[in-house]
Amino acid sequence: MENQNNNGNYDNRNRRKSKKKKRIYHKSVCIVLCLLIAIAALGIVNLIRSGKEAPIPEKKVTQNNESFSFGDSGQKETVSPILDTDNALSVNVTAANAIVINADTNATLYQKNGTDKISPASTAKMITALTVLDYCSPDDEIxxxxxIEMIHDDSSRAWLIKGDTLTVRQLLIALMLPSGNDAAYTLAVNTGKKIAGDKDLPDTQSIDVFMDKVNEKAKQLGAKNSNFVVPDGYDADGQYTTAYDLAIIAKACLDDPCISDIVATYSSYERWTNGREVTYKNTNELLNPGSKYYRPEVIGLKTGTSSRGGACIISAAVINGNTYICAVMGSTENDRFQDSVDIIDAIKLQ
Known part of the structure; x- marks a missing residue:
C-alpha cells in the first residue's frame, strides 16, 4: 500500500507539473501573438501614413486686393531684384505694387512687392502689341x-465697327491710346489665323494660338513669372504678372520703333482705309499737357484698370539722358498718376 501511495503521489506531481508547463506555454504563445499583432498594427498605421502626400513647403503668393486663381505657372518664383542702394529713391508710394528701373543700366532704384503675382489689367496690351509685330507688318491691312463682340460689356473700347478696314499700326493706336479691347481682339484673332496659316480658323481657336505666342514672347523677354490668358488683359482666372515683369515688357516696347512712337503720343488723328476718320486721346494723364500730372519727360507707356488689378500705369521718362521705367500697380485712378509723378520728381533730385 505504501508503494501504491508513493506512486500515486508521484503521478499527481507529474500531472501538476505538466499542467503548469502547458499554462506557461499558452501564456508565452499569447504574449508572442499579442506582440505580433501589435507590430502588424503599427506597420499598417505607418503604411497608411506613408501613403499620404508629403507636405510641401507653402509658397507665398500675394494677390492684389481680391482673392482669385492665378493657376499653375510651372515656374519658380522670381527672386526680388537687387536694389541699387547707391541710387535708391526716397519716395513714398501708396500703390500695392511698384518698381522703378533704369532701362539703360537695368538697375532697380525702388521696389515695393515688385515680384508679387498680380492682375495685369490693360497693361497686358503691351505684350499683345509686341507679339502682333512679330508676325505682322505695321502696314498690313486688317x-x-x-x-469685336467677344469683349465684355464694361470694356474700354476703340469703337470699331464690323467692316472697318485699317492698318496694323492704326489698330495698335486704337489698342494703346484709348485702350480698346475690341482692337485687342481684332489684332489677336487675325494674327492667330496668320500664325496658324488658316484664314478659316474659328475665332476662339485663333485666340488660343495667339495667346500661346504671347506667353512664349513674355518668357523670351525674361518676364518668366507671368501668364497671359486674354489679349486685352481683362480679369481672367489663371492670368497674372508682376510689376517687375511688366517693366521688362515695357522696355521691349520702348525698343520697338512703332510701339514707342505710338505710346508717346497723347492725341492721334487717323483716316482708315475704308474712309473712316478717328481721333484718339491717350488715357495716360502724364502725357496730357492740360493735366496737373503732366510731365514733359514722359514718353509712354500704358494704363490699366480692373476689379482685380485696381488702377495701374506703366510709365517711362527720359531724365538727364537716362530712360526710367516705373510700374505702379494696384492703386486708384488718381493715386497711380500721383505716385508716378512723385517718382519722377525723386529721380530729378538725385
Missing amino acids: RAGAE
Whole structure:
C-alpha cells in the first residue's frame, strides 16, 4: 500500500507539473501573438501614413486686393531684384505694387512687392502689341469682324465697327491710346489665323494660338513669372504678372520703333482705309499737357484698370539722358498718376 501511495503521489506531481508547463506555454504563445499583432498594427498605421502626400513647403503668393486663381505657372518664383542702394529713391508710394528701373543700366532704384503675382489689367496690351509685330507688318491691312463682340460689356473700347478696314499700326493706336479691347481682339484673332496659316480658323481657336505666342514672347523677354490668358488683359482666372515683369515688357516696347512712337503720343488723328476718320486721346494723364500730372519727360507707356488689378500705369521718362521705367500697380485712378509723378520728381533730385 505504501508503494501504491508513493506512486500515486508521484503521478499527481507529474500531472501538476505538466499542467503548469502547458499554462506557461499558452501564456508565452499569447504574449508572442499579442506582440505580433501589435507590430502588424503599427506597420499598417505607418503604411497608411506613408501613403499620404508629403507636405510641401507653402509658397507665398500675394494677390492684389481680391482673392482669385492665378493657376499653375510651372515656374519658380522670381527672386526680388537687387536694389541699387547707391541710387535708391526716397519716395513714398501708396500703390500695392511698384518698381522703378533704369532701362539703360537695368538697375532697380525702388521696389515695393515688385515680384508679387498680380492682375495685369490693360497693361497686358503691351505684350499683345509686341507679339502682333512679330508676325505682322505695321502696314498690313486688317478688316474688323465678329471678334469685336467677344469683349465684355464694361470694356474700354476703340469703337470699331464690323467692316472697318485699317492698318496694323492704326489698330495698335486704337489698342494703346484709348485702350480698346475690341482692337485687342481684332489684332489677336487675325494674327492667330496668320500664325496658324488658316484664314478659316474659328475665332476662339485663333485666340488660343495667339495667346500661346504671347506667353512664349513674355518668357523670351525674361518676364518668366507671368501668364497671359486674354489679349486685352481683362480679369481672367489663371492670368497674372508682376510689376517687375511688366517693366521688362515695357522696355521691349520702348525698343520697338512703332510701339514707342505710338505710346508717346497723347492725341492721334487717323483716316482708315475704308474712309473712316478717328481721333484718339491717350488715357495716360502724364502725357496730357492740360493735366496737373503732366510731365514733359514722359514718353509712354500704358494704363490699366480692373476689379482685380485696381488702377495701374506703366510709365517711362527720359531724365538727364537716362530712360526710367516705373510700374505702379494696384492703386486708384488718381493715386497711380500721383505716385508716378512723385517718382519722377525723386529721380530729378538725385
